[in-house]
Amino acid sequence: MxxxxxxxxxxxxxxxxxxxxxxxxxxxxxxxxxxxxxxxxxxxxxxxxxxxxxxxxxxxxxxxxxxxxxxxxxxxxxxxxxxxxxxxxxxxxxxxxxxxxxxxxxxxxxxxxxxxxxxxxxxxxxxxxxxxxxxxxxxxxxxxxxxxxxxxxxxxxxxxxxxxxxxxxxxxxxxxxxxxxxxxxxxxxxxxxxxxxxxxxxxxxGTGPRLDLVGMLLLSPGIATVIYGLTQFGGPDGFAGLKAGLPLLAGVVLLTGYVAWALRRGADALLDIRLLRHRALASSTALLLLAGAALYGAMLLMPLYWQQVRGESALGAALLLIPQGMGTLLSRSLAGKYMDRIGACPVAVIAFAVTFAATVPFGFVTATTDNTMLMAVLFVRGLGLGAAMIALMGGAFVGLRRQEIPAASSISRVAQQIGGSIGTAILVTILQHATASTHTRAALASGFGDAFWWAAAFTAAAVPLCLLLPRRADPKPQDQDTTPDAPPAEV
Structure with missing residues (x-):
């Protein structure tokens, strides 16, 4: 300064x-x-x-x-x-x-x-x-x-x-x-x-661009109804039920309408989806869907496993999850450092591979699995998740101009939210179906194991997609905003 x-x-x-x-x-x-x-x-x-x-x-x-x-x-x-x-x-x-x-x-x-x-x-x-x-x-x-x-x-x-x-x-x-x-x-x-x-x-x-009202009426309700439908997916009828199927159908129709509208309107659309032509943003968006499913879905399962199968209190389950958070905290700086050196692609590949390897053991959980071992695995899983999110969220912005960043930020955040809703809906439904006929501790543990295998599958599916992320360690800096209407930054 x-x-x-x-x-x-x-x-x-x-x-x-x-x-x-x-x-x-x-x-x-x-x-x-x-x-x-x-x-x-x-x-x-x-x-x-x-x-x-x-x-x-x-x-x-x-x-x-x-x-x-x-x-x-x-x-x-x-x-x-x-x-x-x-x-x-x-x-x-x-x-x-x-x-x-x-x-x-x-x-x-x-x-x-x-x-x-x-x-x-x-x-x-x-x-x-x-x-x-x-x-x-x-x-x-x-x-x-x-x-x-x-x-x-x-x-x-x-x-x-x-x-x-x-x-x-x-x-x-x-x-x-x-x-x-x-x-x-x-x-x-x-x-x-x-x-x-x-x-x-x-x-x-009062001096900015006009709001794309048509786009707003298509996109925001479309996202909301899709996410609402996914939250209702755990009902007895799944997608076939009106509480889940009807909102999902309405949301898909609204989002399809928005895509057609935005492509015609171009840069004046509420959210310029033409930015997905950037490979970095498109691949990061797809990966954030999978990462959201792996992160939020599994984060729902883990405390439930300890509470329903192992009889832990809410506070006890929260304390058992601390190692995963500590791993996430510790890996951030290292992942950021190496992303700037070697690019987002290799960091993401290694991170998702580590996350997958540390999710697999939860597929074998029983009612008596050693908690110390699970906490050690959670720490490793946290290391992978922390590094993966740094690579994905950072990779989305590589090569974008300054004026493109707000739309890219919205796209990546929405993808993460929808991915989390999809993962939660699928894993909860799998868990419910696996435990519907019995409530013994052994059967509950087996049901949780099935759901954790799906969480591992979400993570494994992300590994080949990581190869589409930017590999350049030193991309060209974004254009600086030199328009005469933009005043200099003052503190």
Whole structure:
């Protein structure tokens, strides 16, 4: 940063992350931790919420489903919103929405009110998850993508480690409302840091491009209905049931309509899908679908295995999952370093191979499998998953111009969300069918083993696709934004 307060461009050929970029990244991480912790804490709180709010499990599941739908439906419009408001204003607005949603959730008086307030949280969270990657990658200018990605994935890595443990402690010692009040310090501190540290950018409100309303009405409901259909896939009729089949069909029709509309509209579409002509983005998107299925699907199975088969409490299951999170944390920096040296392709191939090898042992689990051995395997699996996500999320941005980054960020995030929903739907259905006729511990363990084999298959399918990722270790930096309408970044 120079004496006038304008961020200096990175030194050509430098392998060090610019201090101003580190400060921007750390500022965004503080706010993003609220979203990640909220999501991971909620993953073990559903059963307790059902009891304390006197609601059925089917009703209380909407606390998670409504949040997920709002999160996913919001993501496609983030690029347009950034072009209208600028990154700093949009980030602070999104953080404010998440803060308001958290306060309202803590004040909820019944299940329907809690579900409604979770939608507000989901809108804020969806904007933040896309915008974080966009702002950091634009500031990086295409340099040191691996190292930068290892920084901005800190919340994603910390969440599975700390979130479930915090949730277990809160539910054990206090009232469920503290699950949402826990977000408040991150929102307040994150908001202050954003106001102080984020650069001013973008046009003034009202001067940006017009919203692609037709695209919005096709794409966001299409994504939401597909994900909703997948969440209902675990019913007794599977895809054939109206609760799953009808939303999936409607979602596919809407998404097909959007593809036709976007191809005709081109760069003016809500989300320019022509960017998928970039091999790096297209291959990363496909792999993020599989990675989402392997990550989120297996993350659902593992605590359930320890709770239903081994009789562990929610807190006990969360503590047993810590090694996987620790492995994810430890592999990030190394994966980012080698991605910048040798490219995303070899890093991803090795990472998915390690993840596959460490998922296979769970296919053999029984009601008496040694927990120490499983925790050691989880640590190795975490190493693979952490490295894989760095390579995929970083590889998606290789070779893109600055103005293409918002759409690429939305595409990659949506792919990860849909992949997670697909994986969860398939694995839950397999588990239900395998355990429908009996509830003995041995039969339950066998059912979990079958589901884990599918999780391993998702991971194995990703290995050959990794060969399509960029192999260049030092890609050409992205074009810098030199348009006269864009003011210089000021801190």
């Amino acid at each position: 120079n004496a006038s307060g304008v961020q200096s461009p990175p030194i050509p050929g430098s392998n060090r992350v610019d201090p101003a970029l580190r400060r921007l990244t750390c500022t965004l991480i503080v706010g993003a931790l609220a979203v990640i912790f909220d999501t991971t804490i909620m993953s073990i709180a559903i059963d307790s919420l059902a009891g304390q709010l006197h609601a059925s499990l089917a009703t209380i599941q909407w606390v998670t489903t409504a949040y997920l739908l709002a999160l996913s439906a919001t993501m496609p419009a983030v690029g347009w919103a950034q072009s209208v408001l600028g990154g700093k204003r949009l980030w602070i607005l999104a953080l404010g929405l998440f803060f308001a949603g958290s306060m309202l959730c803590a004040a909820a008086w019944n299940a329907p009110s809690l579900i409604a307030f979770r939608v507000l949280q989901g809108i804020g969270g969806g904007i933040m998850m896309v915008l974080m990657a966009t702002l950091v990658m634009q500031a990086a200018g295409g340099r040191n993508i691996g190292k930068v990605m290892s920084l901005i994935t800190v919340p994603t890595a910390l969440g599975p480690v700390i979130g479930p443990v915090i949730g277990g402690v809160i539910l054990h010692l206090g009232d469920w409302r503290w699950i949402f009040l826990f977000n408040i310090p991150f929102c307040l501190v994150g908001g202050y840091l954003a106001w102080r540290n984020l650069p001013k950018d973008g046009p003034r409100p």
